[in-house]
Amino acid sequence: MRIHHEIKGIQYGHRRIEQPPKMDFHLHDRFEIYFFIAGDVQYFIEKSVYPLAYGDLLIMNNRELHKATFRSDAPYENIVIHFDPEAIRQLTSAFAFDLLDCFTNRPQGEQNKIHLHPHQLEEIVALYHKMDSLFQEPDDGSELLLAAYCTELLVLLNRAFRHNFSPLPSSVAPEKLAPVLDYIDHHLDHDLSLEALEQQFFMNRYYLSRLFRQSTGSTIHEYILLKRIARAKKLLFEGHNVTDACQLSGFNDYSNFIRMFKRFVGVPPGQYRKQK
Secondary structure, three states: OEEEEEEOOEEEEEEEEOOOOOOOOEOOOOEEEEEEEEOOEEEEEOOEEEEOOOOOEEEEOOOOOEEEEEOOOOOEEEEEEEEOHHHHHHHOOOOOOOOOHHHHOOOOOOOOEEOOOHHHHHHHHHHHHHHHHHHHOOOOOHHHHHHHHHHHHHHHHHHHHHHOOOOOOOEEOOOOOHHHHHHHHHOOOOOOOHHHHHHHHOOOHHHHHHHHHHHHOOOHHHHHHHHHHHHHHHHHHOOOOHHHHHHHOOOOOHHHHHHHHHHHHOOOHHHHHHHO
């Protein structure tokens, strides 16, 4: 089962698949609302790991690296909404309520899981049922209703974020891996080769590589590359030129930076800077 629809600035997807897909760490230019329904999944966001159960809801902004890791072949079902934050700002610019607060007003890679009381979960599930029905039986005004339902969803999420806050079950990556991830975060412009990390942490490079893959399902090289891409995007957004973004994010080879940035972002860094 798969429902997918997109209007200007908002993309809605509801899928159930019998065989979980392979996922790598990734970033979006859009913000993401992830609602978990079924499967055997733990979700990595930056350095936090969230084991998921029915009704868990995660939020991610466009600078938070994330991925789902599947612990078995159990059928997987989720609902994901990606939206352009600028489109939401324009939609609600006449109102004082900040619909992006829960995405932007928190530490990077923290408080991504929204705590929902039972009645709030019921409201959100009812909204998702309405969104599904829009595309199963499309009619005039369906796109406008999707925008309205997404706005309502964002209001509910921000209310929950502001009023229901409590420490939620999550964990940092395995004890031996946590200091490595922290070091990577703060030293993206340094040498982060396996050899350098081996010397820094007195940990065999092959063991480190194997530990990272076992814990995340991805390679440490891929993680570092995407963290550097995320840093470069932030620098370009802030107005740095392409050369500075390349150097400050840890890319030693300019041509490789251009190639990797275009591969993961979709446009060259110079064009991304102009667009933003």
